[in-house]
Amino acid sequence: HHVAVTHARQHTIQVVAHRGASEDVPEHTLAAYVKAIEDGADALECDVRLTADGHLVCVHDRRVNRTSNGRGAVSALELADLAALDFGSWRDRGDSTEAPDWSDPEYTSVLTLERLLELVADAGRRVELAIETKHPTRWAGQVEERLVRLLRRFNLADPPTPGESAVRIMSFSPRSLIRVAAAVPTVPTVYLAQFVAPRVREGRLPARARIAGPSIRIIRNHPGYVERLHEAGLQVHVWTVDAPEDVELCVRLGVDAIITNRPGQVLSQLGRA
Numbered sequence: 001h002h003v004a005v006t007h008a009r010q011h012t013i014q015v016v017a018h019r020g021a022s023e024d025v026p027e028h029t030l031a032a033y034v035k036a037i038e039d040g041a042d043a044l045e046c047d048v049r050l051t052a053d054g055h056l057v058c059v060h061d062r063r064v065n066r067t068s069n070g071r072g073a074v075s076a077l078e079l080a081d082l083a084a085l086d087f088g089s090w091r092d093r094g095d096s097t098e099a100p101d102w103s104d105p106e107y108t109s110v111l112t113l114e115r116l117l118e119l120v121a122d123a124g125r126r127v128e129l130a131i132e133t134k135h136p137t138r139w140a141g142q143v144e145e146r147l148v149r150l151l152r153r154f155n156l157a158d159p160p161t162p163g164e165s166a167v168r169i170m171s172f173s174p175r176s177l178i179r180v181a182a183a184v185p186t187v188p189t190v191y192l193a194q195f196v197a198p199r200v201r202e203g204r205l206p207a208r209a210r211i212a213g214p215s216i217r218i219i220r221n222h223p224g225y226v227e228r229l230h231e232a233g234l235q236v237h238v239w240t241v242d243a244p245e246d247v248e249l250c251v252r253l254g255v256d257a258i259i260t261n262r263p264g265q266v267l268s269q270l271g272r273a
């Protein structure tokens with residue numbers, strides 16, 4: 001027997017595009033996600049909120065004020081109201097090297113989760129999706145209900161095992177994760193946290209989530225944290241990792257996913273682009 005067997009375990013860090021390739025392109029626009037896919041991102045992150053007429057849209061803040069030319073809470077506006085707003089031009093500093101066409105709706109239209117799911121389905125390669133539910137508790141389960149309905153429509157609700165799922169649901173809200181886990185038990189959940197929590201350290205996450213989502217600040221201040229989480233049987237997905245030295249730290253500590261606004265640069269730092 002002269003078969004050489006290599007046991008070097010290739011631990012590939014998943015690169016997740018935070019709000020799309022949002023360093024280059026207005027966050028949460030279709031163009032930001034198209035760019036992230038072109039850049040080679042393994043997964044896309046998006047925040048979802050419910051409109052007044054029950055549509056899930058990809059908007060981070062409670063209000064549309066920062067990222068559009070409109071005003072008011074997403075929850076008080078209907079999809080048609082949001083569709084009339086410009087979600088891109090606020091980023092037009094007139095100094096872009098690859099000046100986008102600001103009249104192209106891909107750069108300026110509000111993005112529905114449905115449209116993002118279509119984009120991923122048509123990507124031509126496996127692109128995973130990490131969907132974050134934002135302040136979902138006041139909606140008494142409506143956000144999760146709509147979300148699960150969409151996952152079913154796109155045949156993403158029943159992966160045989162969590163490891164095979166192309167989608168995962170993230171939240172700072174334990175209640176939201178519990179609702180998701182009850183409806184779609186094999187879709188993985190990610191418990192996001194800004195602070196070190198003893199329960200998390202011991203591997204006790206809400207909804208029996210097996211993925212912890214700490215901020216890079218936690219990782220910088222507590223370098224032993226990743227190892228602790230791994231020992232507790234959890235995966236570790238860190239946000240938001242943009243600085244090269246932070247990417248370096250994440251590589252050294254062996255995190256499982258890096259969530260970044262600049263997927264192209266991170267992939268080239270990792271030698272994958």
Ligand code: G3P
Pocket residue numbers: 018045047060132192213239240259
């Ligand atoms: O990926 C998690 C991260 O996005 C959480 O923070 O405020 O950017 O949604 P935020």
Ligand code: CA
Pocket residue numbers: 045046047132
């Ligand atoms: Ca987010």
